[in-house]
Amino acid sequence: MKTRHSxxxxxxxMLTAAALALGIHAAAADEILIGxxxxxxxxxxxxxxxxxxxxxxxxxxxxxxxxxxxxGKKQQVKLVIRDDKTDPNATAANTETLISRDKVVAMxxxxxxxxxxxxxxxxxxxxxxxxxxxxxLEAFKSVRKWSxxxxxxxxxxxxxxxxxxAMTDLNAATNKKIAIWHDNGPDGQxxxxxxxxxxxxxxxxxxxxxxxxxVDNTQFTSIIGEAKSKGAEVVLVDAITPQxxxxxxxxAAAGYTPKxxxxxxxxxxxxxxxxxxxxxxxxxxxxxxxxSFPYPGAADLAKxxxxxxxxxxxxxxxxxxxxxxxxxxxxxAAGSTDPEKINSAIRDTNKTYVVGPVQFDQNHTxxxxxxxxxxxxxxxVVVWPKDAKTGNFLFPIP
Amino acid sequence: xPDIGVISSTVVAGVLLGxxxxxxxxxxxIVLGVMRLVNxxxxxxxxxxxxxxxxxxxxxxxxxxxxxxxxxxxxxxxxVPLYRFLLAPLAERGAEAQxxxxxxxxxxxxxxxxxxxxxxxxxxxxDYATVPLTLGPVTVPLIYLIGFxxxxxxxLAVHWLISATAFGRDLRASAVDAQAAATLGxxxxxxxxxxxxxxxxxxxxxxxxxxxxxxxxPSSGGAYLLNSxxxxxxxxxxxxxxxxxxxVALGALQSLGGLTLGDGYRDLAGMALFLLVLALRPDGFLAxxxx
Numbered sequence: 001m002k003t004r005h006s007x008x009x010x011x012x013x014m015l016t017a018a019a020l021a022l023g024i025h026a027a028a029a030d031e032i033l034i035g036x037x038x039x040x041x042x043x044x045x046x047x048x049x050x051x052x053x054x055x056x057x058x059x060x061x062x063x064x065x066x067x068x069x070x071x072g073k074k075q076q077v078k079l080v081i082r083d084d085k086t087d088p089n090a091t092a093a094n095t096e097t098l099i100s101r102d103k104v105v106a107m108x109x110x111x112x113x114x115x116x117x118x119x120x121x122x123x124x125x126x127x128x129x130x131x132x133x134x135x136x137l138e139a140f141k142s143v144r145k146w147s148x149x150x151x152x153x154x155x156x157x158x159x160x161x162x163x164x165x166a167m168t169d170l171n172a173a174t175n176k177k178i179a180i181w182h183d184n185g186p187d188g189q190x191x192x193x194x195x196x197x198x199x200x201x202x203x204x205x206x207x208x209x210x211x212x213x214x215v216d217n218t219q220f221t222s223i224i225g226e227a228k229s230k231g232a233e234v235v236l237v238d239a240i241t242p243q244x245x246x247x248x249x250x251x252a253a254a255g256y257t258p259k260x261x262x263x264x265x266x267x268x269x270x271x272x273x274x275x276x277x278x279x280x281x282x283x284x285x286x287x288x289x290x291x292s293f294p295y296p297g298a299a300d301l302a303k304x305x306x307x308x309x310x311x312x313x314x315x316x317x318x319x320x321x322x323x324x325x326x327x328x329x330x331x332x333a334a335g336s337t338d339p340e341k342i343n344s345a346i347r348d349t350n351k352t353y354v355v356g357p358v359q360f361d362q363n364h365t366x367x368x369x370x371x372x373x374x375x376x377x378x379x380x381v382v383v384w385p386k387d388a389k390t391g392n393f394l395f396p397i398p
Numbered sequence: 399x400p401d402i403g404v405i406s407s408t409v410v411a412g413v414l415l416g417x418x419x420x421x422x423x424x425x426x427x428i429v430l431g432v433m434r435l436v437n438x439x440x441x442x443x444x445x446x447x448x449x450x451x452x453x454x455x456x457x458x459x460x461x462x463x464x465x466x467x468x469x470x471x472x473x474x475x476x477x478v479p480l481y482r483f484l485l486a487p488l489a490e491r492g493a494e495a496q497x498x499x500x501x502x503x504x505x506x507x508x509x510x511x512x513x514x515x516x517x518x519x520x521x522x523x524x525d526y527a528t529v530p531l532t533l534g535p536v537t538v539p540l541i542y543l544i545g546f547x548x549x550x551x552x553x554l555a556v557h558w559l560i561s562a563t564a565f566g567r568d569l570r571a572s573a574v575d576a577q578a579a580a581t582l583g584x585x586x587x588x589x590x591x592x593x594x595x596x597x598x599x600x601x602x603x604x605x606x607x608x609x610x611x612x613x614x615x616p617s618s619g620g621a622y623l624l625n626s627x628x629x630x631x632x633x634x635x636x637x638x639x640x641x642x643x644x645x646v647a648l649g650a651l652q653s654l655g656g657l658t659l660g661d662g663y664r665d666l667a668g669m670a671l672f673l674l675v676l677a678l679r680p681d682g683f684l685a686x687x688x689x
Contacts, residue, residue, distance in 0.1 A: 041509075042617055045517025184662070213662040218612060218621070221411050222656040225404040242519040245613045249521065253539030253611075254407075255530030271518040275613060279528060 032068060032337055034059075034327065035080045035098030036108040037119050042086025043216065046241050046269035047111040047134065047316050053305060054320030055079055055108055058328060068332045077328065084110055088118035095122040105337040106327055108132065109151070111316070112240070112265075113139035113186040120149040129343040131327040133319030133355075137365040139187045145363075148339070150346050152326070152358055152366040153319060156187065159286040159370045160195040163236065163262045164203045166284070166372040166384035170393045174259045179209040179232035181223055181247070183239045188215070191264060192238040208232050217243060220250050228256040237263040245275045252279055259396035260284065270312040273378050280375040282397025287373035289315035289355055290382050292390045297354045312379060319368070322353040403535040408657045409650060411538045416649020417546035418611065420642045422604035422622055423629035424553060425597030428560075431636020432573045432593045434493050435485070439504040440626060441619025443598045446507070447473050447605025448614040449515060452522050462522055462606050463544070473602025474595040481594040486587060504619065511616035522610040545607040550642065552603060556596070557638040569593055573636055628672040634682025644682065647671065 036055055039048035059079045062068060067076045080102050082094040091110050098104045099122070107123045109116045109132020116135035121143070123130040130149045136159070140151040167174070178200050182192020193212065200207050208230040211223045224247070227235060235258045237247060244266025251257070266272060267285035291302035291313065301321060302313040330345035331337070349366075350359045358366045372384035374394055381391025426440045437443075450469045451462035462469065480503060488495040511517075521527075527541040560566035571579035572589045580586045608614060608622070625648070633644030648668050655667020675682065 041512045041517040043519070043615065045512070045615070046519065049516065211660065213660065216621075217662050217664075219415075219652070219656060219664050220661050221653065222404070222408055222661050225407055229401050229404050242613055242615060245519055245521060249528055249612065250539070252528035253530055253541060255532065255537055271520075275519055275521040275523070277523040279523075 030073070030075045032070065032075050032077045032331060033080060033102060033104045034077060034106050034108065034331075035082070035095070035102060035104035037082050037084045037091045037094035037098065037110050037115075039086040039111055039115060040081075040083040042084075043240055043242050044086040044111055044115070046271045048083075048086075050269065050314045050316035051111055051134065051320035052081060053309065054317040054322075055081070055324045057301075057304070057317075058321050058324030062328050068328065069335060070331075070337055071335065077331075079108075079324075080104060084115060084119075086115070088114045091115045091118040092122050095119040096126075099123065099126045099128050104128070105339065106130065106331065106342055108320070108324055108327060109134065109149075111135075116140070116151075117143050117186075120146070124148050128339050129327070129330070129346055131323045131330075131346060133323045134316065136187045136190075137363075137367065138190055141363050141365060142186070142190075148343055150326075150349075150360055150364045150366075152323060152355065152360075153368060154286065154288045154370050155365075155367045156191050157195055158367065159264070159288070160191050161199055162286045162370050162372050162384070163260070163284055164199050164205075166393075167234070167260060168203065169384060169386070170395070172260055172393075172395050174233040175231065176205045176234075177208045177230065177232045178205045178234045178236060179211075179227035179230070179258075180207060181209075181211045181213070181220070181227075181235065181237045181239070183215045183217070183243065184212050185215050185240075187265070188212070188238045192236070196236055196238075205234065213239075213243075215240060215243070218246055220247050221254070224251050224254045224256055227258075228254060233258050234260040235262070237261070237266070239263065239266045241266040241269055241272055244272060248276055248279050248283065257397065261397055262286075267375065268316070269314050270378075273312075273375050278398070281377065282394045283375045284383075285373050285375075285380070287315055287371045287380065287382070288368040289318040290371065290373065290380070290388075290390065292382060292388070293356070293369075295352060295354055295356050301354055318355050322355045322358065325353055326358060403537070405657065406536045407538055408653045410536050411542055412650040412653025413646050414538060414542035414546040414649070415653070416646035417549040417642070418542070418604065418607055418645070419625055419629055419649050420633070420645025421545075421549035421552060421600060422608065423626035423633070423645060424556060424604070424638065424641050425600035426623075426626045427630045427633065427636055427641045428556070428569075428600075428638070429594055429597040430630060432569055433485075433496075433590050435496050435500070436493075436627075437500050437594075437597065438497060438623065439480075439500040439507065439619075440597070440601055441621070441623030442504045442507045443473060443477070443601035443619075444605035444608060444622050445511065445614055445616065445619045446476065446598075447602030448520075448522070448609030448618075449511070449605075450602060451606030451609050452520060455522060455524075461524065462610065463524075463548070466548070466603050466606060469602045469606050470599040473605075474599030477595045477598030478591060481591045485594065486591070489587070489590075508616050508619065515616070517616055519613050519615045520609070521613040522606070524610055527610045539611070541607075541611045545611055548603070548607060549645075552600065553638060553642050556600065559596075560638060565589070565592065625668070628668055631672055631680075632675050632682060637682060640682050 084091040107130035111134035273280040333345040334341035373380040633640030
């Protein structure tokens, strides 16, 4: 008996140790498990840390308010986050683990099309609802017709047009020669390869250079030299943060200062300005959120982030916070952890969140309003449109 | 077809950048030459150097170029316990065990950086790192010239150390035949420890220069390790001056590749040269001139 007991104990201990080693998260009977795979390390870590904070805040608020009623009984929500190291394969594997091993009832998305779509495809296959931000809508829609995944973010044509409209409205006088540099990621190819050239023509600009580079490229000497020699006074860049930092430094080191410099994606997180110091001043980036936006809780969200972390806030805290709130609201509306019921409740979302009004269309997408942000003194200010502006347009860039 | 200014600037920038690449590879080369160890943590040592330069600037306000000796000392000293407690006990078990140990060290350090300093991309912000230098039609980043000058000076100093000092004599003897050197009274373990520390110190200095010229994050080490391996193969195993030649060749060819094929194909051009040399001259460009 003793032997059998000790064998059982040993087996249990081994299973527990194995579970701990594998990082398995067992749900307590009265807990609702939701999962997220985020880029907490690797090149996109700048985005992942903000998303993590947004997701956690939404969950913490629900738990502080007593949790969510499932079949009439209040339950706490547990958020399980796994690091995908900015690797789409890891995102897919993490999502698989979260669904099959951790038994989450629903998912929150990662960041950028490559990562979000990799996880979304796994969630779709497993028929688990996922709400995500951080995935431009065209790049999201192009993957497939979604049934269980929902995306709230900016629409590329709308964001791509922001700087053209801003340059026109703000009377930015240039020689109308544009250089476009974009990475070969899904959104880089859409924005830099198709939308910007078409918009340039529409707004009367001449594209003197259109250069594509790998997402992880680090040297841009030739691209910069060519744009400089062709006299482009407007440079539009679509690259992630490490590359955006490298490009801005190498432009300065090559003695090339265009009058307008727009850097989509890469210039969003505050680490861009921290790494570059005054070189960040004047750089434009399309934005979909600012604490000054007239939506409930916008200013408070940024204040809460900055007081908790002592860091400058980023727009990524808002879309992640809203995505988590939408999912949690849907679970509450469903009153169940049944994936079909949660998915149906997400479909019915019609509410104003911290990012603005959210209602999903037949493609499972919700467009966020966009503005033109400009880095000034280590912070972003809204410079366009006029009715949303929080600072004057710095032109030309110093 | 790019104009003459773009072509000449690109070629000169490539040569200067190659000098810095040589410095980043120097430590790998001498450790490989003496210990027969492909130090898979070499790229992470570069990142340690970049963080050391950044924090030196933040905490002292002194320019990291002035603080390079301190950075070299700190990174070199950090390498000593790694050798003493991790590599030395494995000396009898062959190079594979040591190599895998350093691979583990690289992973641990990379994760430690993420925990300690966040995964953010950083850069050592100095004015001279973003100032162009123009001479006629040639415009290159001033930091490339500074980095090249420091790299060449350091490489020549290491060459002198290895070829003209008692330590260098012991090092060369240990590299050729460690057993015979030990029989003749050379303290091989001590030589290996100092070589490992010297390699780390060189990586630290290279890391600070890279941090000022470019940007870095906890995961930057892998790319620099790959470039360093290419430089070592081009220049020849343990060949200090060959490392400089290999770095310059790789930098120039990468730049020409970027100019003709696009910046995204710089590494393709570099790796093609790497494979070519590996096939035709496996001992490197300057195999006969080994120090």
